Amino acid sequence: MNTATETRAVIVEREMPHPPEKLWRALTQPYLIEEWLMKNDFKPVVGHSFNLRGEWGGVLDCEVLAVEPNKTLAYTWNFANDDAAFDLKSVVTFTLTPTPKGTHLRMEQSGFRPEQKQAFGGAKHGWQKFFENLESVVGGLS
């Protein structure tokens, strides 16, 4: 059991029946990112600052940290809040590994600080809406 580690990082992995090159396009081309994640002005350039804009009106501040085509993509995933304790500062890292059937995609979101009151910036700042329609999905995770 490694409780404390699990609370600081979220890892979601899935094998997808598509080649890494195709997944890479979906992860790095703005009009494709919008299709599965959020509206954005992303560029696959280290140091590029961009925003992810949620349908609920929330805006995430991001900066590209790592770009290794078809293999690794990392960017900051920050949600500013006037109350420092509610600030969300995290890093999202996608790792693509080719498999016989396609690509193993691993997403790790980490960097949550222990002193954070709530990693999602609190229910009153939009995240609640973001997650409301996901409750059923979460419920199915066992």
Next chain:
Amino acid sequence: MPDAHDVLFRTLADPTRRALFERLCREGEQTVGALTAQSGVSQPAVSKHLGVLRQAGLVRDRHEGRQTHYSAQLGALAPLVDWTSRMAGFWQNRFDDLEDLLKRMDQ
């Protein structure tokens, strides 16, 4: 009042405390003496850590004669489990949409 997440994160951030808690989770109820024997720190230090864990609701103490027995309270982790589940749920859902997109890209 500090937020429940705040207390739990802070409590479990200490490696010694986390090790004590994990041991109670794995092995069930233990006396302070038994916990001290394997912790590598002094009994007063162990007692102090257990006190912090108890205040966070992560362990419960039970007095029997001169011994104090401690047991893990997994229910106290519920706010964290809920939190990580939500984030994991968010990404699972995004991955669903990503897979849908990849299918459409085939065409």
